[in-house]
Amino acid sequence: MTLALLAALSNAHAADAPMLPATTSDQVPQRLAVLAAPKSAAERAPVQFSWALDPNAALTSDAKPAVIESREYWQETDGAALQRGLDIATSAPGALIRVSPVTGAAKVSADSVRISRAGRAVRAAKRTDAAQLQSAGLAVGEGTAAVQLADEAGAGHYAVQVAQARGRYVVHVFEPRSEVRLLAALSHDHGLAGTSREVVVDLQRGDTRLKAQGGALLVAPSGRSWPLNLKAGDDGRLRAAVSLPSDAGEQPPGLWEVQVFAGDGEIQRDARTAIAVAQPTAKLDGGYRFDAAKLSFDLPLRAASPGRYEVRGTLYATGPGRALRPVAIAHSARWLDGGAGRIELAFDRAQLAKGYGAPYELRDVELNDQSRLAPVERRQRVARIAR
Secondary structure, three states, rough: OHHHHHHHHHHHOOOOOOOOOOOOOOOOOOOOOOOOOOOOOOOOOEEEEEEEEOOOOOOOOOOOOOOOOEEEEEEEEHHHHHHHOOOOEOOOOOOEEEEEEEEOOOOOOHHHHHHOOEEEEOOOEEEEHHHHHHHHOOOOOOOOEEEEEEOOOOOOOEEEEEEEOOOOOEEEEEEOOOEEEEEEEEEEOEOOOOOOEEEEEEEEEEEOOOOOOOEEEEEEOOEEEEEEEOOOOEEEEEEEEEEOOOOOOOOOOOOOOEEEEEEEEOOOEEEEEEEEEEEOEEEEEEEEEEEEEEEEEEEEEEEEOEEEEEEEEEEEEEEEOOOEEEEEEEEEHHHHOEEEEEEEEEEEEHHHOOOEEEEEEEEEEEEEEEOOOEEEEEEEEEEEEOO
């Protein structure tokens, strides 16, 4: 028996080495969800590829979610309130006010929107109808109208009146020149059903934090929503635990939203931020098998639901100064009917930059359920290979 054959047999029967311990910021399923096979057609042919990285270039992995900034709010109302004059509050000149009919409500023309203050009409700098808003790229419905207040219309309370209003409407107030802004940020922009994240809300006037109260909703792609309890912390910011329900049922593909509403009793601000919520349909099974000749990592996984699963990861190699630097990224995807399986992340030695080699680390590993567009597992560090 040749040495090559002996080596192949040895690799085939080698036990998996354990993955490095997960960190508190890793996303690791603690349970598995059994879902039906996706109804839409999914690619079943396996795919595997990799590409080289510049080891000296900066690499960002699992970046912090963006901080959403808002100078606007929305208010639902009805035709009777608009006929009387709906009260709104502004904090700066040049406010934009948009009136949108809900399905079945009477359409609104730009000329029919009357703005007054203390019973006196206020001049509009600009009036815009639905066609003009749509041509500007705004996704508004027919019968929507917008009015921009003139510069002499400063901060204060105004009445928005539409004499022929009938039905339900949404009034949107946007103040591009206001110093009052709401900042909202999630602790993570992804999570597993059945786990929890946090949203932090800060209402400011310039650089001064305002004492605020508010509320929030978690909204699924289906439109189903769950209330969130915003509470003021010692630093004056509002916080809420975002519990991602495990019993949400099958949802259409798409991002979930955390919608927040906060005000200081005079000025209101609303914001929306997105989060990817995944059912834990599979998980990496805690080990790996490294093939030095192929420069590949064979990863066992366990799937509770049929689907197409993808693993991606970044190879770090040791270079000048004995520093570990990112040198390549690999992707691999295949269909699994359920149960145990393996996915190989194969790198190419030809992609290694000159002067780079062992020790290696496999970092920034993700397991994605491609058939459900769901990020299932994320680990910062998976394996360290000494030689």
